[in-house]
Amino acid sequence: MSTNKNMAYEFNFDGLVGPTHNYAGLSLGNVASTSNANSIAKPKEAAKQGLQKMKALHDLGLKQGVIAPMERPDVATLRRLGFTGSDAQVIIKAAKQAPKVLAACSSASSMWTANACTMAPSSDTADEKVHFTPANLANKFHRSIEHNTTGRILQAMFKDENHFAHHPALPMGDHFGDEGAANHTRFVDVNSDKGYGKKGLHFFVYGKYAFDDSKPAPHKFPARQTYEASQAVARLHMLDSDNVVFAQQNPHVIDKGVFHNDVISVGNGNVLFAHQKAFLNQMQVYTDLERAFDGEEFHVVEVGNNDVSVEDAVKSYLFNSQLVTLPDGKMAIIAPGECESVPAVKEYLDWLVDQDTPITEVKIFDVKQSMQNGGGPACLRQRIVLNETEVSAMNQNVIMNDDLFATLNAWVEKHYRDTLTEDDLADPSLLNESRLALDELTHILNLGSVYPFQMV
Numbered sequence: 001m002s003t004n005k006n007m008a009y010e011f012n013f014d015g016l017v018g019p020t021h022n023y024a025g026l027s028l029g030n031v032a033s034t035s036n037a038n039s040i041a042k043p044k045e046a047a048k049q050g051l052q053k054m055k056a057l058h059d060l061g062l063k064q065g066v067i068a069p070m071e072r073p074d075v076a077t078l079r080r081l082g083f084t085g086s087d088a089q090v091i092i093k094a095a096k097q098a099p100k101v102l103a104a105c106s107s108a109s110s111m112w113t114a115n116a117c118t119m120a121p122s123s124d125t126a127d128e129k130v131h132f133t134p135a136n137l138a139n140k141f142h143r144s145i146e147h148n149t150t151g152r153i154l155q156a157m158f159k160d161e162n163h164f165a166h167h168p169a170l171p172m173g174d175h176f177g178d179e180g181a182a183n184h185t186r187f188v189d190v191n192s193d194k195g196y197g198k199k200g201l202h203f204f205v206y207g208k209y210a211f212d213d214s215k216p217a218p219h220k221f222p223a224r225q226t227y228e229a230s231q232a233v234a235r236l237h238m239l240d241s242d243n244v245v246f247a248q249q250n251p252h253v254i255d256k257g258v259f260h261n262d263v264i265s266v267g268n269g270n271v272l273f274a275h276q277k278a279f280l281n282q283m284q285v286y287t288d289l290e291r292a293f294d295g296e297e298f299h300v301v302e303v304g305n306n307d308v309s310v311e312d313a314v315k316s317y318l319f320n321s322q323l324v325t326l327p328d329g330k331m332a333i334i335a336p337g338e339c340e341s342v343p344a345v346k347e348y349l350d351w352l353v354d355q356d357t358p359i360t361e362v363k364i365f366d367v368k369q370s371m372q373n374g375g376g377p378a379c380l381r382q383r384i385v386l387n388e389t390e391v392s393a394m395n396q397n398v399i400m401n402d403d404l405f406a407t408l409n410a411w412v413e414k415h416y417r418d419t420l421t422e423d424d425l426a427d428p429s430l431l432n433e434s435r436l437a438l439d440e441l442t443h444i445l446n447l448g449s450v451y452p453f454q455m456v
C-alpha cells in the first residue's frame, strides 16, 4: 500500500444475506418483490451468490467488505406489537394471528445495504470525519425496523470517534422517508494522487417533496425518498453546498417500478450512467452536475428510451449494475445475469463497450435470489470511501479476503437452510438457528454484541 495518508479508496460493503431470506411480496412499487410473492426461496444459495460476488470483486483488485445481517424474526418488534410469552410462543402466536406481520418481521431485507445508510467521506465534511446516517426506510414497515441494528453494526465496524461520526436515522414518518445510498451518488475526479479522496460532488435524488403538495409526484406507487430527507442528510454530513446537487426523479418512472434512483441511474468517478427518463428536468440535472463537478471532464452516458425501454430497464436491472474503476483505471459495469436475457439490454451493452466512453467492460454476475426480490448488484452494496488512516482505524475483520471468504462460506453451509417458504417462518426453530448463526458471526466479524438477543 502507498504511504500517502490522503490516498482514499472506494470499498464496496456488501450485505451478507441472512438465514431467513424469503419471498413475502412486501414491497409495493417493487415489481420483482410483488410478483415473486410466495415463491420458494433458497437462503443458502442466496448467501453464496452474494459471497461469490464479493470474492470476485476482491479478486479484481477492488476493496471489498461485508455487513452483517439483522436478527430475524424480530421478536423484539413482535413484542412491541403485543405478542407475549416465550420467544417461541411469540412466533407461534404471530404466525396464527398475523402471518403477514410475522413475514414482515422475518425479512432478510437488510441484505440490500445500499439502503443501510448514506455516508460522506472525510474529504467532503466540515469536521473531516467520515459520516454515517442509517436510512430510516420509513416507507416499508419491514425495512423501517432495520435502522437501530444497522447503526450498531456500523459503529462496530467504524468505532474510532476520532475518525467516524455516526448519526441516528432521520425521524420516522413519510415526511422524512430516507432510503440511503440507493438515492445518493458521489462523483469525484479519481485521477488525482488522492484517488477517491479528492473533494467529491454529492448527488441526492428524491422522489417527492413532503412539505409542498404543488410539486409533481408519482400517483400509483410511493416515492420513498423526500427532498426534505435528502436535505437533512446533506446538513448532518456538513457538506459544502457548492458540492451538492439535488434532483427529482421522474415521477412517471416511479409509477413504472423504479422505486429507487439506483434502478434507473448509477454513477462513479466522473461518469453518470443514466436512462433518458431518469430525472425530471433531465437536461438541467446534467448541467448542474457538469457545473459543480471539480475535475477535467464529466461524462454522461445516457441510454435512450428507444434503445432500452423503462420496462426493460426494470426487468433487467441494467442500472442497478455497479460501476467500478478497476486498478488499471478502466471502468467496468458489474451487471446482473438478467441483463443477458433481455435482448435489448444485451444488445445495448455489447454496443456500449465498443463506443468511446469511459465504460469499457461488462462483467455479469448471478444474484438471482436477490434479484427476485428486486435487488441487483448495486442494491447489495454500500460504497464507503476511506483514506489509509481510516482503513487502519476500522474493524479489520469485516474486510474481505480469501480467508474470510472461506470462513463465511463454511458458516453459511453449516447454518443455512436450502429452501424457505412463508409457512416455514412459523417454525420457532428458525429463530434459534438464526441466532446461533449470528452469534457465531459476531465473533467472526469481531462486532461485539449488536443484536437484541445478545443484549438482554
Ligand SMILES: NCCC[C@H](NC(=O)CCC(=O)O)C(=O)O
Residues within 6 Å of the ligand: 022, 023, 024, 025, 026, 027, 030, 033, 034, 107, 109, 112, 114, 115, 140, 143, 182, 260, 373, 374, 375, 376, 379
Ligand atoms: N434496493 C433494493 C431493495 C429491495 C427491497 N425488497 C424487499 O424488501 C422485498 C422483500 C420481500 O418482498 O420479501 C425493497 O423493496 O426495499
